[in-house]
Amino acid sequence: MTQSVVVQVGQCGNQIGCCFWDLALREHAAVNQKGIYDEAISSFFRNVDTRVVGDGGSISKGKICSLKARAVLIDMEEGVVNEILQGPLRDVFDTKQLITDISGSGNNWAVGHRVFGSLYQDQILEKLRKSAEHCDCLQCFFIIHSMGGGTGSGLGTFLLKMLEDEFPEVYRFVTSIYPSEYHLYPLFLIASLLMFFPRKSLFDIISKIDLMVNSGKLGTTVKPKSLVTSSSGALKTRHKKPFDAMNNIVANLLLNLTSSARFEGSLNMDLNEISMNLVPFPQLHYLVSSLTPLYTLTDVNIPPRRLDQMFSDAFSKDHQLLRADPKHSLYLACALMVRGNVQISDVRRNIERLKPSLQFVSWNQEGWKTSLCSIPPVGHSHSLLALANNTCVKPTFMELKERFMRLYTKKAHLHHYLQVEGMEESCFTEAVSSLSALIQEYNQLDATKNMPVQDLPRLSIAM
Known part of the structure; x- marks a missing residue:
């Protein structure tokens, strides 16, 4: 059985991570009601209860044995981590696997990357190695962070380079939240796979849900403690933690992404298979994700979507977690991770139904990867x-470059970064150059749309 380690960096990374662990525990508790430490639980949790001897042991009172998350928590401000340690999940995290400071990175990428990266490099490496030692077969690292601020972005990118150097054979899955389009840094050329979510896109999804609640389309059965909506149907942006609902959506995506690693299925997909099948070129590892249903029935009580409608939703622009419309762009590959009582014949039927409306690159017309996990999310009959891997991400990168250049030509805020020792202006020019090259590679692919195979140019994308 393979295991994975989650590395939460910065305030946003730790908040999303905490939501993921909460949902994962609820899901395992619903499935494993006898409290047995089995392979499914061991994929993301380790058992530290000495009363249980070996896998398959159970403890008294029918409760799941003492578990510790396979996680490393990092933040240069201790507030969020302290809050987690005082909350209901305090016993889930190993206090020896935490790294905090009190000063913070001052919302400065250079401070997080140059200052705290060097200062905490040895400690971070020690925690990572300790987590790896607790795994029988380490499959991948999940890095959860934000590209805003200083710790999540600066120390997060430093961590990625460290993982590449120290664990070159282990896949690196990056979940990155973009609070705005103004941030431009070296864009994860060393990640195995990157899923990024502009916060504005997540907020738009929550707004749509809120609109449906207020219009009565979801009925009146909104649960009082919903993460998506408050008891009155108002967005929780007016409450103490404005990003809870958005964090919940990302955490649910991670829950579905890891379902095959945690539960049985007739056609389970290893996490490394996602990268192997969806990333034909190392640089083009940015994935567009869609999740249906977007919220769990622990949030809103609504009738389940019909199976065929669920597949249609997954390819509509309204269900994308990025402002993009993949149907009008070029697919390099696509993976469908289905949960619940769904047959492979249902999946194949829907693929054949949707294929005429989707355009794949000429050399990968059958670029589909399918996963079937038999355990659905709590409260659902199925999910998808x-x-x-689609060229629809290109406009996001073009807008990112345009906004950055607008500031960079005015030298706006540049001094905040250059005053940090080791930070040079060449870092910015190199980042722009890398981003321009990435956009050009997507342009090359888009130019092949509707072109006969014999006329296709040789792509210059480096392998």
Whole structure:
């Protein structure tokens, strides 16, 4: 059985991570009601209860044995981590696997990357190695962070380079939240796979749900403690933790992404298979994701979507967790991760139904990867996570470059970064150059749309 380690960096990374662990525990508790430490639980949790001897042991009172998350928590401000340690999940995290400071990175990428990266490099490496030692077969690292601020972005990118150097054979799955389009840093050329979510896109999804609640389309059965909506149907942006609902959506995506690693299925997909099948070129590892249903029935009580409608939703622009419309762009590959009592014949039927409306690159017309996990999310009959490597991400990168250049030509805020020792202006020019090259590679692919195979140019994308 393979195991994975989650590395939560910065305030946003730790908040999303905490939500993921909460949902994962609820899901395992619903499935494993006898409290047995089995392979499914061991994929993301380790048993530290000495009363249980070996796998398959159980403890008294029918409760799941003492578990510790396979996680490393990092933040240069201790507030969020302290809050987690005082909350209901305090016993889930190993206090020896935490790294905090009190000063913070001052919302400065250079401070997080140059200052705290060097200062905490040895400690971080020690925690990572300790987590790896607790695994029988380490499959991948999940890195959860934000590209805003200083710790999540600066120390997060430093961590990625460290993982590449120290664990080159272990896949690196990056979940990155973009609070705005103004941030431009070296864009994870060393990640195995990157799923990024502009916060504005997540907020738009929550707004749509809120609109449906207020219009009565979801009925009146909104649960009082919903993460998506408050008891009155109002967005929780007016409450103490404005990003809870958005964090919940990302955490649910991670829950579905890891379902095959945690539960049985007739056609389970290893996490490394996602990268192997969806990333034909190392640089083009940015995935567009869609999840249906977007919220769990622990949030809103609504009738389940019909199976065929669920597949249609997954390819509509309204269900993308990025402002994009993949149907009008070029697919390099696509993975469908289905949960619940769904047959492979149902999946194949829907693929054949949708294929005429989707355009794949000429050399990968059958670029589909399918996963069937028999355990559905709590409260659902089935769910679907679609991951697409699609050129529709190009406009996001173009807008990112345009906004950055607008500031960079005015030298706006540049001094905040250059005053940090080791930070040079060449870092910015190199980042722009890398981003321009990435956009050009997507342009090359888009230019092949509707072109006969014999006329296709040789792509210059480096392998």
